[in-house]
Amino acid sequence: MTEFVRRFGRHRRRKSPARNSSGRSEWHGWGIVVVLAAHLSIALLDGLLRGIGVFFLSWRDDFDSSAQATAAVSSILTSVYSFSVLLGGVMTKHCGCRTTGIFGGMLTSVGIFSSHWVKEIYQLYIAAAVLGVGQGVAFNAVTVAVAMHFKSQFKTAYAVAYAGGGVGGIAIPPLLQLLLEAYGWRGAMLVISAIAANLIGLSALCRPPRSERCLHAANTLEVQMRSSFDESVADGSNMRSEDHSVSDADFPEVGESGGERPANSTTDDFTEIDSIKTGSKSVKLTHPLRGFASAVGLDLFVKSYRFTLVCLSTIELGFASYGCSQFIIPRAESTGVAPSSTALLLSMYGVGLLVGRLGNGLLIVCRMSAETASGFCLSMAGVSLLLMNVDSYVSMALATFTQGLTSGAIYTIFIVQIRHYVGLEHFGVAVGLNCIFNGIGGLCGPLISGLLYDVTGSYKTIFYLLAGVYFAGALQTLFFPLLKRLEPGVENTEHR
Structure with missing residues (x-):
């Protein structure tokens, strides 16, 4: 009976949901x-x-x-x-x-x-x-x-x-x-x-x-205690300079070793510390761009090469996805499809987008890494744009659904990769930088696609170009393992 209880308990522990550091389920x-x-x-x-x-x-x-x-x-x-x-x-x-x-x-x-x-x-x-x-x-x-x-x-x-x-x-x-x-x-x-x-x-x-609120409260309390300690030290030094009748022995100081201040130390030590602090401030003032780069997350590009590659892939994704969305209906109408039927293509795109964003959870069941999943989705997005060049309404409907499915999944996967590469502390700034690159691709994609149509007069050329952009992004995912070995890494102070 005891052996049965032990095996049953081991089985239940193996099937238990993911839990955080406190032992409670995250859901x-x-x-x-x-x-x-x-x-x-x-x-x-x-x-x-x-x-x-x-x-x-x-x-x-x-x-x-x-x-x-x-x-x-x-x-x-x-x-x-x-x-x-x-x-x-x-x-x-x-x-x-x-x-x-x-x-x-x-x-x-x-x-x-x-x-x-x-x-x-x-x-x-x-x-x-x-x-x-x-x-x-x-x-x-x-x-x-x-x-x-x-x-x-x-x-x-x-x-x-x-x-x-x-x-x-x-x-x-x-x-x-x-x-x-x-x-x-x-x-x-x-x-x-x-x-x-x-x-x-x-x-x-x-x-x-709750863990983050407790950590924030602890950090706030630490800052307050440090500032009050600095004020008390400053008041004590002023007291000694004004009242010469008070001896240094009445105010034992703590040295670097943790013991009392040596008897042969003088007030020159305080002058030396002040000079060091003043020197550190001057160094910070001479490098204002370094603080600005750290505040807006520009240093993440040199600390995490994989994050840089994700941002580059985001430009290509925005270029291709925003570029093709402007020409889905014109491409369908050029083949003789009725306007009422072409509107359904955008509905198919929206349905695929919803399924793609929800279907990202299936990647966990398949135990597929985020890098592999992003490469697979980029390849499928390229194939879907090739289907847009087939003069068939069924193939166009399938292409728009697949385009929404893959683009919705890719955006979600990129966010997961960023969370893994930069950590929670830099996550908000990193998402902002990634969206900037998405905006750059979104601005350039429709403009260059429209210019290409003005030059060639063919919608098929546009979809061939955008499919090639997707395939180039899929090939870039092969460099993630190499960049992982080369990058210095981002200091992650996440509280686990």
């Missing part, structure tokens, strides 16, 4: 609330980002502007959103996830609310910039909040949270269309600003785990 308590809050926040952020094109015709007619000037609203929103994630990383590192997320939610709501009163198209550009800053800051805050609550199960947690982008991409655009038909675009903006204000409440739920 327990407030971590679930944080994942759900991040899921809904990303649904609002990505849904607004992808559904803003619903107002394109209304803006063009109301402001009597050209198509290029009207499309610039979406370009400004997308680029500022990508570039502002770095700002969110810096704020998260210094102010915490909850405060940063609330600030981002307020900016998002204010940016949409202010667009109700614009009279010129350039004023709408300013409102779009404010909206993009708020979205980027809020996105970084909820991403870091999930990383703080989940360590060994971060892949699954972030897949569930990031799947909100697919949900928002499917649900938000039809809602915006209904609001536009019911209230006009100005009235719709008022309603949307109230909906976006929910980001404030969702960000308020993203409190740090």
Whole structure:
């Protein structure tokens, strides 16, 4: 009987879920609330980002502007959103996830609310910039909040949270269309600003785990004790200099060895220490760029070569994914497909995006490394663009679904890789830098693809080029093992 209990207990321990350092499961308590809050926040952020094109015709007619000037609203929103994630990383590192997320939610709501009163198209550009800053800051805050609550199960947690982008991409655009038909675009903006204000409440739920709060309190107490100790030492030295009747023996000092201060030591030691402190301050002042580079995470590129390679792959991913999304419908219409049927292709893309972000958790079941999974997904994304050149509606539908499936999974996998390469302490800033490179690819992809069409007059050439970009990114993943041996590594002070 005892042998049966021992074997049964061993089996139960082997099947138990992943647990943190305190012995509790990570899928327990407030971590679930944080994942759900991040899921809904990303649904609002990505849904607004992808559904803003619903107002394109209304803006063009109301402001009597050209198509290029009207499309610039979406370009400004997308680029500022990508570039502002770095700002969110810096704020998260210094102010915490909850405060940063609330600030981002307020900016998002204010940016949409202010667009109700614009009279010129350039004023709408300013409102779009404010909206993009708020979205980027809020996105970084909820991403870091999930990383703080989940360590060994971060892949699954972030897949569930990031799947909100697919949900928002499917649900938000039809809602915006209904609001536009019911209230006009100005009235719709008022309603949307109230909906976006929910980001404030969702960000308020993203409190740090108890271990991080205790660590922050301990660090704060240490700083306060150190400052009070320095003040007491300064007061004691002033007392000795003013009152000569008090001897040094009444104030024994602790030396470097931990014992009392030697009798032959004089006040010159304090002068020497002060000079050392003054010298260290002067050295820091002579190198202000080093502190700036460390604050914005630029030193991560020389400490983690694998993170640098991920950022390079993100440029290629943004280049190809944003470039192809602009020409899916024109390519289908060029083959004689009806406009009503071409709209279904974008719906297939949204469904694939949702499945891809949720399906990232399947990689854990398959026990596939993140590097191998990213290379596989990049290869499949390249194959999907080759299918777009087949003059068949079925192949195009399959291609758009596969494109959404693979691109959604790749973005999630890249976040998991960044979390592993730079650690939790630098994670927020690293995500911001990675989103900047994604924004660079998103800006260059449509421009170069459009230029290629103007030169060749063929959509097939565009998809051949973008497929080659995907295949080049897949080949780059072969360098991850080599870079792991060469890189110096990032100092990880994560509290495990």
